[in-house]
Amino acid sequence: MAATMTQENGLRKAFPLLLPAYAWLTLAIFLPLSAMVYFSLLTSMSPSEQSSSLTLENYAAFFSDPLYVTLLLRSLRLGLVVTLICILVGFPAAYVLAKIFKGRAREAIFLLVILPFWSNSLVRVFSWSMVLREGGILDTALNSILPFEVTFDLMYSYPAVVIGLVHSYLPYMVLTCYLSLQAIDDALIEAARSLGASRLTTLRRVVAPLALPGVLAGSALIFIPVVGSFMEPRILGGRGGTLYGTVIEDQFTAVYNWPLGAALSFILLAVVLVILLVSAPVLRKTA
Amino acid sequence: MARVEVRNVSLTFGAHKAVDDVSISFEDGGFYALLGPSGSGKTTLLRMIAGFEFPDEGSIHIGGEAVESVPVNKRRIGMVFQNYALFPNMSVAGNVAFGLQVRGEKGETVRRDVADALELVQLGHLADRRPHQLSGGQRQRVALARAIVTKPRVLLLDEPLSALDKALRTDMQVELKRIQREVGVTTIFVTHDQDEALSISDRIGILNNGRIVQEGAPEEIYDRPKSEFAATFLGDANIFAGTFDGTRLRLQNGEAIDLPSDARPANGDLRLAIRPERVRLVPSAALAESGSSQSSSHLAGTITRRMFSGSQSTYLVESGGQEYKAIVMRGNAGELEVGTPVAMQWDRSDLIVL
Amino acid sequence: MIRTPAFLSGLGRFYIGLVLLFLYLPLAIMAAMSFNVSPFYQLPFEGTTEWYLALSGNDSLIEASLNSLKIAVLTTIIATILGTAASLALFRYDFAGKRVIQSLLFPPIAIPWLISGTAMLIFFFGTGIGRGLHAILLGHVALALPYVIIVVSARLATFSRDLEDAAASLGASSWQTTWKVTLPCIAPGIVAGALFAFAVSFDQFVISYFLATPGQTTLPVEIYAAIRKGFTPEINAVSTIIILFSMGLMLVVSRFFRFGGSQ
Numbered sequence: 001m002a003a004t005m006t007q008e009n010g011l012r013k014a015f016p017l018l019l020p021a022y023a024w025l026t027l028a029i030f031l032p033l034s035a036m037v038y039f040s041l042l043t044s045m046s047p048s049e050q051s052s053s054l055t056l057e058n059y060a061a062f063f064s065d066p067l068y069v070t071l072l073l074r075s076l077r078l079g080l081v082v083t084l085i086c087i088l089v090g091f092p093a094a095y096v097l098a099k100i101f102k103g104r105a106r107e108a109i110f111l112l113v114i115l116p117f118w119s120n121s122l123v124r125v126f127s128w129s130m131v132l133r134e135g136g137i138l139d140t141a142l143n144s145i146l147p148f149e150v151t152f153d154l155m156y157s158y159p160a161v162v163i164g165l166v167h168s169y170l171p172y173m174v175l176t177c178y179l180s181l182q183a184i185d186d187a188l189i190e191a192a193r194s195l196g197a198s199r200l201t202t203l204r205r206v207v208a209p210l211a212l213p214g215v216l217a218g219s220a221l222i223f224i225p226v227v228g229s230f231m232e233p234r235i236l237g238g239r240g241g242t243l244y245g246t247v248i249e250d251q252f253t254a255v256y257n258w259p260l261g262a263a264l265s266f267i268l269l270a271v272v273l274v275i276l277l278v279s280a281p282v283l284r285k286t287a
Numbered sequence: 288m289a290r291v292e293v294r295n296v297s298l299t300f301g302a303h304k305a306v307d308d309v310s311i312s313f314e315d316g317g318f319y320a321l322l323g324p325s326g327s328g329k330t331t332l333l334r335m336i337a338g339f340e341f342p343d344e345g346s347i348h349i350g351g352e353a354v355e356s357v358p359v360n361k362r363r364i365g366m367v368f369q370n371y372a373l374f375p376n377m378s379v380a381g382n383v384a385f386g387l388q389v390r391g392e393k394g395e396t397v398r399r400d401v402a403d404a405l406e407l408v409q410l411g412h413l414a415d416r417r418p419h420q421l422s423g424g425q426r427q428r429v430a431l432a433r434a435i436v437t438k439p440r441v442l443l444l445d446e447p448l449s450a451l452d453k454a455l456r457t458d459m460q461v462e463l464k465r466i467q468r469e470v471g472v473t474t475i476f477v478t479h480d481q482d483e484a485l486s487i488s489d490r491i492g493i494l495n496n497g498r499i500v501q502e503g504a505p506e507e508i509y510d511r512p513k514s515e516f517a518a519t520f521l522g523d524a525n526i527f528a529g530t531f532d533g534t535r536l537r538l539q540n541g542e543a544i545d546l547p548s549d550a551r552p553a554n555g556d557l558r559l560a561i562r563p564e565r566v567r568l569v570p571s572a573a574l575a576e577s578g579s580s581q582s583s584s585h586l587a588g589t590i591t592r593r594m595f596s597g598s599q600s601t602y603l604v605e606s607g608g609q610e611y612k613a614i615v616m617r618g619n620a621g622e623l624e625v626g627t628p629v630a631m632q633w634d635r636s637d638l639i640v641l
Numbered sequence: 642m643i644r645t646p647a648f649l650s651g652l653g654r655f656y657i658g659l660v661l662l663f664l665y666l667p668l669a670i671m672a673a674m675s676f677n678v679s680p681f682y683q684l685p686f687e688g689t690t691e692w693y694l695a696l697s698g699n700d701s702l703i704e705a706s707l708n709s710l711k712i713a714v715l716t717t718i719i720a721t722i723l724g725t726a727a728s729l730a731l732f733r734y735d736f737a738g739k740r741v742i743q744s745l746l747f748p749p750i751a752i753p754w755l756i757s758g759t760a761m762l763i764f765f766f767g768t769g770i771g772r773g774l775h776a777i778l779l780g781h782v783a784l785a786l787p788y789v790i791i792v793v794s795a796r797l798a799t800f801s802r803d804l805e806d807a808a809a810s811l812g813a814s815s816w817q818t819t820w821k822v823t824l825p826c827i828a829p830g831i832v833a834g835a836l837f838a839f840a841v842s843f844d845q846f847v848i849s850y851f852l853a854t855p856g857q858t859t860l861p862v863e864i865y866a867a868i869r870k871g872f873t874p875e876i877n878a879v880s881t882i883i884i885l886f887s888m889g890l891m892l893v894v895s896r897f898f899r900f901g902g903s904q
Contacts, residue, residue: 010734017730018742021723021786028783029749029757032764036756039763093660096653109657111895116664118894119887120844122861123880126868127667130674130877137670167664174660220751228753231846235868245755252759252851262763265756276751339806359809366810372803376825385821386811437811 033269040263058263068247068264072271075244079227082165083219089166090173091215095207097174098181099189110178117171125164125232132160132236156238164236165226173218180214181207220279224272244268289350289440290315291336291473296345296355298331305331306342307497313441313475318467320484321477322521323494329477330445332494336475337443338362349440360389365434365472366443370450371426373418379405379429380414386437404436407466424455431463435470442467444476448483460487481521485509493517515558515641524560524639525611531557540607542586550640558641565637566613568602571628585632586611590625604631668884675877692878702879705863708774709843712859716781716842721835723782724789729823731790732797733805746787754847757784762851773857780848785838792837796830836894844887 043055062068097110116124131137133155154160184207192202230249233241248268251261291313298306306328313319321329334340336347338359347355354362365386373382383401392400405411408428418426427447434442447463448456464487467474478484484491485505492502493516501508501517512518515526529538531554536544544559546552571587588606600622602613611631623629678687696702731743749757758780765776804826808818824831846861853862860883867876 011736011738014730014734014736017726021727021790022742022745024719024723024779025745025749025783025786028761028779029752030745032757032760033748033752035764035767036760039767089660089663093657096657100650100653101657109661111892112661113664115888115891116668118840118844118891119668119884120846120861120880122846122865122868123671123883124668126864126876126880127671130670131667167667170660170664224751225753228755230755231850231865245753248755248759252762258763261759265759269752269756272751272753272756337810339809359806360812360814363812364810366807368803368807370801370803372801372807374804374807374822374826376822376828385808385813389808389811389813389817389821433807433811443810 036262037266039259040266042259058260059267061260062263062267068244071242071244071247072267075227075229076271078161078165078229078243079223082162082169082226083223085162085166086170086173086222087215087219090170090218091177091211094174094177094181094214098178098184099186113174114171116167117175121168122231122235124168125235128160128164128167128236129155132163155236157240158237160236161233161241164232165229168232169222169226172221173215176214176218176221177211178214180211180217184210216279220276223275227272228268289473290348291441291475292346292348293332293336294346294348296332296335296342296347298335298340298342304497306335308345309494309497309499310345311492311499311502313473315473316471318464318474318487318489319476320488320491321475321494322479322481322484322491324479324520327494328497329479329494331497333443333445333475333477336441337364337366363437363440364443365437365439365441367427367430367434367445367447369446371418371430371447373426373429373433375418377418378414379410379416379418379421382418382429383433383436386433390437400436404432407435407469408432408462423451424459427451427459428462431466435466435472439472442470442472442474444474446477446479449478449480456483463487485521491521493520495520510639512560512639513641515560518560518639518641523563523612523614525563525566526641527559527561529557531555538607538609540609542607544586544638545635547635547638547640550638552640560639560641561633561637563601563612563614565633566611567632568604568613568615568623568629569632570623571630574630585630587628587630590623590627590629593622593625604629606631671877672881672884675874675881677874692874695875696878699875702860702863702867702875705858705860706879708858709860712774712778712781713839713842715778716785717835717839719778719782720785720789720838721831724786724834724838725793725824725831727786728790728793728797729819731794732800746790749784750787754784754845758848758851761848765852772852772854776852777849777857777859780852781842781845784845784848785841788837788841789834792834793827793830796827796833800826833894836890840887840890840894843890 040058041054041056043053043057093113097106097113101109133139138154154163188206188210189202192206193199197205228245228248230243230245233243233246234249237243244264245268248261248264251257251264293309293311293313296306296309297304309328309332321332323329331340335342335355336349338354338357338361342355345355346353349362349364374385377385380401383404384397387397387400401414402411405414408431410425410428410432413421413425418429421429430447444463448459451459460483476484476488488505490503491505491508493500493508495516501513508517509522512521512524515524518524518526527536527538527544529536529544531537531546531552533554536546536557536559538544546559568590569585586606588604588611590602591605591610592603594601594603599614599616602615602623604611604613613631675692676688676690678689678691731739761776761780762772765771765779770776770779800823804822805818808822809815813821844861845859846865849859849862850865853859860879864876864879867873
C-alpha cells in the first residue's frame with residue numbers, strides 16, 4: 001500500500017519535470033509518425049485538398065509493382081552486407097583494443113576510432129569520392145606502383161556505396177563490441193586457458209558468446225539506418241545507386257507523391273520494428 | 288535537544304512489514320543504539336524519525352511536537368550517513384556551512400559556527416580541503432560536524448562507523464561519545480555491530496522482524512535477555528531446551544539441569560541460556576579424583592574443537608548430541624586437548640530463564 | 642593480465658593501424674586536396690589557400706553556416722534544459738509506467754532519420770507549422786533530447802541519493818538541494834550532454850534536408866546541394882573545416898565523459 005502511495009506521489013512530482021521533454025518528443029516525433037500513417041492512407045497529394053479520401057491503394061502499389069519489393073530486398077541485402085563487413089572488421093579491432101592495449105594507449109586509440117562517428121557523415125561519404133574515382137588517389141597510387149596500366153574506377157558503383165557505408169558505421173560496431181568485450185573479466189579467459197583450452201577455443205567458447213550481445217546491438221544500430229540510407233547511395237552510387245531509401249526520398253522531393261512516400265516509409269518502419277522486436281530480448285540483456 | 292517519542296508506528300513496503308507497531312522513547316540527551324540484523328527495520332525506523340519515510344500508522348513526537356507528517360527539511364534533525372554523504376562539490380567548511388546557509392544565516396555567524404564545529408571534531412586545520420582529499424576517519428568527523436552545527440533537536444546516525452577499519456572504529460566510538468557528551472544532543476545510533484552498541488550507548492533497543500524485541504541498558508540486556516534472539520544476537524549464548532518438571536529442566540537426552548533458585552517458571556517447555564564465559568571446564572579425571580563438587584550444575588561431554596584467540600580459548604564441547612561453547616581465560620590452567628572428556632560446570636545463578 | 646605473445650600483439654597493433662588508416666585516409670586526402678591548386682584533384686600536389694579564400698566570398702555557404710550554428714546553439718540550450726529536467730525526474734521518482742516512459746526515448750534514435758524526417762515533413766506541412774529553420778529546430782531538439790537524457794542519466798547513476806537526503810536533513814528545500822547539490826555534482830554530465838546535443842544538431846543532415854526551404858537551410862544541406870551539382874574544391878575546404886570542428890568538439894566532450902569506461 002505504501003508502495004502504491006509513493007508511486008502515485010512520484011508521478012505527480014515527476015510530471016512537471018517530464019512534461020516539456022515528452023511534449024516536445026510528441027510534437028516532433030510521435031505525432032508526425034501518426035500523421036505519416038494517416039497520410040499513407042490518402043488518395044490525393046495534400047490533406048488540404050477536399051477530394052482526398054481514405055484508401056489502401058498506396059500499399060497495394062507497393063505489392064503490385066515488383067520494383068518496390070525488389071528495391072526493398074536490395075536495401076535489406078545492402079544492410080546485411082554492410083553489417084557483416086562491420087562485424088568482420090570491427091570485432092577483431094574491438095578485441096585488440098579491449099584485450100591487448102592497456103591504459104592510456106587504449107583510451108587514446110578508442111577515442112580515435114569513434115571520433116569520426118561524431119563528424120559529419122555527409123562530408124565523410126563525400127571524401128571517398130576523391131579516393132575511389134578514376135584519376136583519384138587510389139587509381140593514381142595503384143598505377144604508380146604497378147608495372148602495368150589498370151583502370152581503377154569504383155566511383156558510382158555498388159562497392160563504392162558499401163565502402164562508404166562501412167566507413168560511416170564501423171565505429172558503432174567497434175564501440176558496442178568493445179563495451180561488451182571489456183566487461184569480460186580477464187580471469188575467465190585465464191580460467192579457460194588453465195583448463196587446457198587453446199586461444200582459438202577460448203575465443204570461440206568463452207569470449208565470443210559473452211560478447212554476442214555487443215555484436216547484436218551493433219548490428220541493429222548499423223542495419224536499421226543502412227536500410228533507410230539514401231544520401232550515401234546518391235553520392236557514391238550514381239545511377240546504380242537506386243535503393244528503397246532513394247525511392248522514398250524521390251516521392252517527397254521530386255515526384256511529390258507524398259501518400260505513396262508515406263506508405264513506403266511506413267512499410268520500412270514496420271520492417272525495422274519487426275527486426276527490433278526479434279532482437280529485443282538479446283538487446284535488453286546487453287543493456 | 289529534545290525527547291523523541293515513537294508510538295505504535297508501522298510502515299509496510301508492498302507486502303513486507305518493515306516496521307511493525309513499534310513504540311519506544313528516547314530521553315533528552317540520551318545515547319541510544321538501535322541494534323538488529325539487516326532487514327530488522329532499524330534503518331527504516333531511523334528514516335521515519337528523520338522524515339525520509341512516513342509511517343502508515345502511529346505517531347512520532349520530537350520535543351513534544353507531532354512530526355510524522357513534517358518533511359525532513361523542516362524537522363530540525365541532524366543525520367550522519369553510512370557513507371558520510373559529503374558534498375563533493377564543496378570544501379570541508381562548505382559542507383559544514385551548508386545547513387546554516389540554507390536556513391538563511393550569513394557572514395560572520397556562519398563563519399564562527401563552522402569554525403566552532405570543526406574545532407569540536409578537531410579538524411579546524413582542514414577546513415579548505417575537499418572531501419576526496421580526506422581519510423575515512425576525517426570524513427566521518429566532517430559529517431558529524433555538519434550534522435551538529437545546526438544545533439539539531441536530535442542526532443541520527445545510520446551505521447556511521449561501518450566503513451572504517453577496526454582500530455579506527457574503536458577510536459571513533461570514543462570520540463563520538465565525547466562529542467555527544469559535550470553537545471548533549473539526544474542521539475540515536477543504528478548499528479548491526481553488537482560490540483559497538485554495547486560499548487557506546489546508554490540504552491539499546493534490539494529489533495527483529497520490524498519489532499522491538501527488548502529495550503534497556505546494555506548490562507541489563509546482556510545479563511537478562513528476555514528471548515533466545517536477544518540472548519544470541521547480543522553476545523553469545525548456550526541454549527538448553529527441554530521440559531520443566533516442577534523441579535529441574537529435563538533435556539531431550541535425559542540429562543537434568545537445576546534452575547536458578549529464584550526462578551519460578553510454569554511446568555512445560557522451557558529454555559535456559561548461559562554465556563560461554565560462565566561455563567567452566569573440568570577434566571572428568573580430575574573431577575573423579577577430587578570427589579566432585581555438587582554445589583554447581585554440570586553436564587558431561589567431550590571436547591571436539593579448540594579455537595585459540597590470544598587471551599582466551601574457545602572450546603566446543605559435545606554433550607548428548609548437542610554442541611556447547613565455553614570460553615576459558617588462559618593462564619589459570621593448562622590447555623585441554625581435543626577428545627578430552629570434561630564436565631561443564633556453572634553457577635546456578637548464571638543461568639538465564641528465557 | 643593475459644600475456645599475449647609478442648607476434649600476436651604486434652599483429653593486433655598492425656591491424657588497428659589498418660582500421661585507423663581506413664577511417665582517416667579519405668579525410669586526410671580531402672583535407673590535402675583542399676589545399677591543392679587543381680580543382681580536379683590532379684597530382685602533383687601544388688599548395689594553395691585559394692579555396693579557403695573563395696569560401697569567404699560564398700554568401701550562401703556563410704549564411705548556411707550561421708544558420709547551422711544558430712540552430713545548434715538553440716538546440717543545445719533547449720535540449721539540455723528539457724533533458725536534464727527529465728533525467729532528474731526519472732532519477733528521483735518512481736511511478737507506474739516509468740519503463741514505458743523511458744523506452745519512448747529510443748524511437749528518435751532507433752528509427753531511421755529518413756522516416757522521422759519525412760514524417761516531420763508531412764506533419765509540419767499538414768498542421769501549418771511549415772518548413773524552415775523553426776521546423777529544423779523542432780526536429781533537432783527531438784533528436785538531441787534522448788542523447789542528453791542518456792548522458793545525464795548515466796552521470797546521475799553515479800550520484801548518491803544520500804547526498805540529496807543529507808541536504809534535506811540539513812534543512813534544504815528540494816529547490817535548494819537541486820541547485821546547490823545535485824546540479825553541481827552532475828555538471829560534467831550536463832556539459833557532456835550539451836556538447837552531444839550540439840554535435841547531433843550541427844552534423845544532422847537528413848532531417849534538415851527534408852525541412853529546409855531554399856532561403857532557410859543549414860550547412861550540410863547546402864553542401865549536399867553543391868555535391869549534387871558537381872564537385873568544387875570549395876566543398877573540400879568547408880568540409881575540412883567542419884570535420885576539424887566536430888572532432889575538436891568531441892575531444893572536448895571526451896574530457897567530460899568517458900565513452901568506454903576504459904578501466
